[in-house]
Amino acid sequence: DAGVIQSPRHEVTEMGQEVTLRCKPISGHDYLFWYRQTMMRGLELLIYFNNNVPIDDSGMPEDRFSAKMPNASFSTLKIQPSEPRDSAVYFCASRETGGGQPQHFGDGTRLSIL
Amino acid sequence: SQQGEEDPQALSIQEGENATMNCSYKTSINNLQWYRQNSGRGLVHLILIRSNEREKHSGRLRVTLDTSKKSSSLLITASRAADTASYFCATDENAGNMLTFGGGTRLMVKP
Numbered sequence: 001d002a003g004v005i006q007s008p009r010h011e012v013t014e015m016g017q018e019v020t021l022r023c024k025p026i027s028g029h030d031y032l033f034w035y036r037q038t039m040m041r042g043l044e045l046l047i048y049f050n051n052n053v054p055i056d057d058s059g060m061p062e063d064r065f066s067a068k069m070p071n072a073s074f075s076t077l078k079i080q081p082s083e084p085r086d087s088a089v090y091f092c093a094s095r096e097t098g099g100g101q102p103q104h105f106g107d108g109t110r111l112s113i114l
Numbered sequence: 115s116q117q118g119e120e121d122p123q124a125l126s127i128q129e130g131e132n133a134t135m136n137c138s139y140k141t142s143i144n145n146l147q148w149y150r151q152n153s154g155r156g157l158v159h160l161i162l163i164r165s166n167e168r169e170k171h172s173g174r175l176r177v178t179l180d181t182s183k184k185s186s187s188l189l190i191t192a193s194r195a196a197d198t199a200s201y202f203c204a205t206d207e208n209a210g211n212m213l214t215f216g217g218g219t220r221l222m223v224k225p
Binding site: 004031033042043045048050055056091093099100102103104105106107108 | 144145147154155156157158159162164202206211212213214215216217218
C-alpha cells in the first residue's frame with residue numbers, strides 16, 4: 001500500500017509568493033494532520049481534520065496560513081504571502097479512527113523562503 | 115508547547131551497546147507512543163504503551179511507563195548502525211485525536 005504522499009518534496013521561493021503544499025493520505029484513514037518541524041520549535045501540530053472537516057486549527061500560526069480538505073484523498077496547506085520565518089519542513093500524517101491508532105507520516109516538504 | 119521532553123537530547127554509542135532514551139510529560143495521558151525519524155524522512159511509529167501498562171516489548175525495543183512519575187523510557191538493545199535516527203515520544207491526551215511530540219533524542223550508533 002502507498003503511504004502518505006506529499007508534494008512537492010522541496011520548494012524554494014521568494015518571500016511574498018503563495019506556497020501550496022499537497023498531501024494524499026492513506027486510503028481509509030479519516031484523520032489528517034499537518035505539522036511543521038523546525039530546529040528551534042520541534043514538531044508542531046498546525047491543524048487536523050476528521051472526515052474532511054477541520055477540527056482544531058489552533059496551531060495555525062497566522063491568517064497567512066490556511067488548510068483545506070476538499071475530499072478524503074486530498075488536502076492542501078497554503079501560505080499567502082510567505083515569509084522567511086515560514087521556512088521549515090512541513091509534514092502531513094493520517095490515521096484510522098480509534099484510540100491509540102498510530103499516525104502515518106509522509107516524507108515532508110522542505111520549504112525555503114528567501 | 116511540547117508535552118513530552120526527551121532526555122538526553124543526543125546520544126552516541128557503539129554498535130552492539132544498548133541505548134536508553136527517556137521521556138517526561140506533564141498531564142494525564144491515555145497512551146504514549148514512540149516514533150523514529152531518519153534523516154530527511156517522516157516519522158515512523160515504533161510502539162505504543164497504554165496508561166494501564168507498565169512495560170511493553172517489540173523485537174529489540176522495550177518501553178516502560180511510570181504514570182506516577184509521568185515518565186517513559188525506550189530501550190534499544192544490541193544497537194545497530196541502522197538504528198541511527200531521532201526518536202520522539204508522543205502523548206495522546208484527548209481520546210487519541212491529537213498527539214503532542216517531544217523534542218526528540220538524536221541517536222548515533224557507530225559501527
